Amino acid sequence: MKSAYANVFGGRQGLIGLLILAALLFVVFPLALDAFRLNMVGKYLTYAFVAVGLVLCWGYGGILSLGQGIFFGLGGYCMAMFLKLEASDPESTAIQSTPGIPDFMDWNQITELPAIWVPFQSFGFTLLAVVAVPAIFALVIGLAMFKRRVGDVYFAIVTQAIAAILTILIIGQQGLTGGVNGITDLRTLLGWDIRSDEAKNILYFVCAGLLIACILIGRFVLSSKLGRLLMAMRDKEERVRFSGYDVSAFKIFVFCLAAVFSSIGGAMFTLQVGFMSPSFVGIVPSIEMVIFAAVGGRMSLLGAVYGALLVNFGKTMFSESFPELWLYFMGGLFIVVVMFFPMGLAGLWQSHGRKWLARLPGVSGKPARPRPTPEPSHTRGAGGSIEPSPAGRLENTP
Template sequence: MNFVYEKMMGGKKGLTGFLILATLILVIFPLFLDIFRLNLVGKYLTYAFPAVSLVLLWGYGGILSLGQGVFFGLGGYGMAMFLKLEASSVENTKIQSTPGIPDFMDWNQLTSLPWFWEPFNSLTLTILAILILPAAFAYIIGAAMFKRRVGGVYFAIITQVIAVILTILIVGQQGYTGGINGITDLRTLNGWDITTDSAKYIFYFINVALLLGVILLSRLILTSKFGSLLLAIRDKEDRVRFSGYDVSNFKIFIFCFSALISSIGGAMFTLQVGFMSPSFVGIVPSIEMVIFAAVGGRMSLIGAVYGTLLINFGKTAFSESFPELWLFLMGGLFISVVMFFPNGLAGLWDDYGHYITDRFSKSKKTKEDSPEIVEKKSDESAA
């Protein structure tokens, strides 16, 4: 029990912060938001996956990746490919020149399903692909970079270039990927209509459960010896290397793990929104993910979630109320947070969170010291 309390929850303050977040997204949002707004929050929470991954990678590992949108997109496209194949049955596409293939392939005069689409006819293989392919791709990039001691701004630029290349590839290969429009018209999952309100509720809670699970698993990693070494690598990489550790392997692992987390977020995005396009893969979404982590606090897993929610709520509110000024308002919001709260929203919790935990402690102590409890304890001692 002490292991769970200290390692996975982070002690009293960490447990309190986790419970507040869980209450907010599991209870308060579903109770007080209509299905449209709740589905919107669910979409925001899918962005929290890459934001959390950047806390691990950038905050603790000191590795700034400007290409997390790549892994988010790989997960999203993997799920979209399965859903699109289900929607492209021979019966549903009998008016096409070639029934049984996605509509955009038929428009581009393809006459058969490409070989790399075949595994996505199976949900099991699709889930495995969502988990394995982004991590494998991250391993290739990480091994090529970290084994050669490429890091810092050079690594950030390379990941940004990879995001650009993948976006151009997706847009250019319209017959295989859907091009600039992406993969759309996704309606069923193994025959289950995913456009209904009940399905949106279910996907929301699955998304929240996965996000909370990722936070707990990430916290377990960070409180282990690996987490301590990760911090040491960030601050004194040469000293860790001279101590006999293979620094590159640690960096590769955390890069692959962060890619896996981002991919899960992308897959949940496709399920909740019902489409996937290259606009969620390139430079802009990747930089926004870094902003989410920075605003929430790049050393806080829970802060990354709050940062994601704050930025996206602000983006939605500003764009609805001030469609011509919302970009300036969002920029002002980001600058204000960075200037006045350099440690992000998590810095506010570090500074003032003890007031909440102390209040809980005082309430518990007062209850235990009540006359009835004291008298009961005395009777038990006498017995």
């Protein structure tokens, strides 16, 4: 029981941090924010899935992926395909040349539903695809790269190239993907209107619950033998390989796990925002997702969530108040963090926050009390003599 407590919750301090985050997500934000702002926070939390995956992949595994938007987009498109098919029933599309297919297909003179879309008429298959499609895609990339010992900056460049290729492919296949506009006008989920404020509130809580579950899974992985091997590979990969471990297998696993986390975030983004487009798949959003993890702390699962919330909140605030300067503000924020706080908000907390809290009364679990003044071991009398006291101490004699 104690082992499970330590592995899943991270011990007492880990549990306290998790409870604080849960209180913010499930109590403070819903009570303090209106429906519009709460939905915005829910959108920010979908990016936190990617940041949590990057902590595992980059922070602990040493695998810097600049293409996590690939998996975010794959999960989002899988969910969007199901929602679009539900919104394209024959009654709703009766004015089209071919009723029963998405509108952008009708615009592109497609007369029947493409075979790749047919399985997404099932919600069960869609949920499976949200997890399986990015995992398989990441597995293919991992086998091609890690088995050949491609890593470090070369792997980052390859993931960028794949993100760019996938974006071009999505835009070019307009009849299958909606092109540059993406898949829009998503209305219902199994007949449930996802556009209402009540539905968005429910989806927010579902998103927050799934995020907490991903954090717990990440903690379990990091506290296991696999987590220790990941850190060993990051620091001394050759030593781990010479010890008889298959380094590429561990890298593939953590890369696939980060891809699945990103895909879940993409699926929740589609549900909460109501569309998915190639603008979330390319290089720029992928680099922004790395910034979330860097600002929050690439060695902290909880810090990644705070980083995603802080950066996106700053992005929204600066773009509303300073529409011409907000990009400079965001760039300045990232530069300050990288130069002065390389371990992000979590590192800042480790180095300064805990020391400050330790000075507060009762934080350490013991009542604060003044430090007693030490008694002198001996004193000298008027004649300069030193004599022992009855209790065995040396004290002054009058």
